[in-house]
Amino acid sequence: MPRQISGQPAWQASLLAIACGLVSCAVVVGIWEMAGRDSANPVTQVLPPPSQFLPVLFESDFKVGLGSQSASIYQSVMVTLIRVSLGMAIAFVGSIACGLLISLSKWSELFILPLLGLMAPIAPIAWVPLALVVFGVSNLTAIFIVFMGVFFTLTIATVAEIKRIPAPLLMTAENLGGGSFNRWRWVIIPAVLPGVFTLLRLNFIAAWMAVLAAEMTGLRDGLGTVVMTGRNLFNSDLILLGICIIGITGFAVDRLLLLIQRKFFWWQV
Amino acid sequence: MATGDHSQTSGATPPIIACQALTKDFSRGRQTAPILADVNLAVDPGGFVTILGQSGGGKSTLLKLLGGFIPPTSGQVLFHGLPLPGITPKIGMVFQENTLYPWLTVEQNIGFGFKVRGKQPAQYRQQVKHFLEHVGLFSARQLYPHQLSGGMKQRVSIARSIAVQPDVLLLDEPFSALDIQLRRRLQGFLSAIWQDMATTMVLVTHNVEEAILLGQRLIVVGDRPGRIIETVDLSDPRFRDRYDARFLALQRHLEGVIEADAYMQDSRLPSHSAEMRSTIPNPAFNPSPKT
Structure with missing residues (x-):
């Protein structure tokens, strides 16, 4: 359900937001280009402007890397995206299931919640060495790290959301003749979905950073590897290209998640 | 004015829902506050009972007890003559919120x-x-x-x-958040549903006019602790007309009863309540020749 901002239609408001965003991007790029016009400037060597690093993409036929290790940019983006989405999807479903199970009894809450509270603040990057030992250099490592980055927070959130459900909503379902399984299925799960999904979206940045860090430190493909290849080759153009793609892809995913939230999880309990 | 036993029903049929010596205490910390004290009530099948009282005076608690949403401290609720085990789809509830x-x-x-x-x-x-x-x-x-x-x-x-x-529909101040025009329209709507469906209804309200207009029988619940202080039979069709003299007289009487009860609670002189109430005329039971 797209919400209307008072006075103007929703599409006008979003058009304005897009236009303003584009203008500020253009201003930043313009200043950057102006500052980077002098190629002798040492700053330009480290921070080449877009007109300098974007052509790299076309010159190298959209490929990054050396010889047999090279991969197309498209492939790098997809690999990273698949890792993040799979990790987040598993964490989302898993944390709702775990949150529901924990909420079944007061005792499981008392015993399990402190453990989750201890696990949640661990930076996902900290799991990288462990994951490499267990899963090796594979997609599983990246998915595991994303999962660890969001699962505990989301589980705690699910338990909190279940507690927040107004009692009359549950009493009404019971009053209408719903058994406990159907009450879980038709009231509690839909009631917690939007809150947990919002938190998933907010935690996407953490998951995104985690998978990039994993790609930079251990894995051989993905967007993080593009930046690392640039570092290894002393190629600032490649580093900035990687950074730019990371930024744009991350932003696109965030918008996509927002779209999903508005389309499928728009209600407030 | 009879204030003791309100459990008698008007007809020969057994009550669909009844409560006997119903008491509810709420405890907060070490303190226990009585919310309802010794409430006896019986509702005929197909009847419409309105429960009138001040906000926060235990009316909603009484309704929740009748629906099995909360257990009584003592006494029991009987549904079709059997003790009510808890929430049942046979007793529907429309919440205020x-x-x-x-x-x-x-x-x-x-x-x-x-x-x-x-x-x-x-x-x-x-x-x-x-x-x-x-x-x-x-x-x-x-x-x-x-x-x-x-x-x-x-x-x-x-x-x-x-x-x-459901056999019984309980309504907890369903129209209290609405403006007066809408409230009146929905009162008509509810009345029509009651006539069409023949569902027994129990409606809680703090609005005197609504309580008279909708009910076949009206029960006034006093405050702290909640107890029945008056029962009025409203089967006379003149109570369906809010401009009828009898309607207006009853409205004034009931407002006085509630106000007197609140006054008694504030001045903490519960022993005087019966005496004070008896000074307020009740046109429903003592109709003067003029009305």
Whole structure:
């Protein structure tokens, strides 16, 4: 359900937001280009402007890397995206299931919640060495790290959301003749979905950073590897290209998640 | 004015729902506050009982006890002559607050009682359509609760409760958040439903006019602790006309009863209450020749 901002239609408001965003991007790029016009400037060597690093993409036929290790940019983006989405999807479903199970009894809450509270603040990057030992250099490592980055927070959130459900909503379902399984299925799960999904979206940045860090430190493909290849080759153009793609892809995913939230999880309990 | 036993019913049929020596205490920390004290009540099948009292005076607690939503401290609630074990779909409840499911449309909300019992949509589509038309919301069936006005929300809540055909429908101040015009329209709506469906209704309100207009029998619940202080028979059709002299006289009398009770509570002189009440004339029981 797209919400209307008072006075103007929703599409006008979003058009304005897009236009303003584009203008500020253009201003930043313009200043950057102006500052980077002098190629002798040492700053330009480290921070080449877009007109300098974007052509790299076309010159190298959209490929990054050396010889047999090279991969197309498209492939790098997809690999990273698949890792993040799979990790987040598993964490989302898993944390709702775990949150529901924990909420079944007061005792499981008392015993399990402190453990989750201890696990949640661990930076996902900290799991990288462990994951490499267990899963090796594979997609599983990246998915595991994303999962660890969001699962505990989301589980705690699910338990909190279940507690927040107004009692009359549950009493009404019971009053209408719903058994406990159907009450879980038709009231509690839909009631917690939007809150947990919002938190998933907010935690996407953490998951995104985690998978990039994993790609930079251990894995051989993905967007993080593009930046690392640039570092290894002393190629600032490649580093900035990687950074730019990371930024744009991350932003696109965030918008996509927002779209999903508005389309499928728009209600407030 | 009889204030002792209010459990007698008007007809020969056994009461559909009754309570005997019902008491409810709420404890906070070490303190225990009596909310209801020794309430005896019996409701005839197909009757419409209104419970009138001040806000926060234990009326809602009484309703929740009648619905099995909370257990009594002592005494018991009898449903069809048997002790009420807890929440049952045979006793429906319309809450004061909005309890519509925000992720469901009007149509889905009305059908929720069937869905939550595990029925397939094809099995109840016709019934839902019938109730949508009955409450005049067929054209709004695809809307979500946040797109509805307060009055529409309450109509959906009522339709959802009656769709599963309870024997008794309990209503906890369903119209208290609405403005006066809408409130009057919905009172007419509820009255029509009661006549069509022959469902027994128990409505709690702090609005004197509403209590007289809708009820076949009116019960006044006093404050702290809640107890029945007066019962009025409203089967006379003149009580359906809010401008009838008898209606207005009763309204004034009941406002006086409630006010006197509140005064007594404030001055903490409970022993005087019976004496004070007896000074207030009751036109329903002592009709003067003029009215």
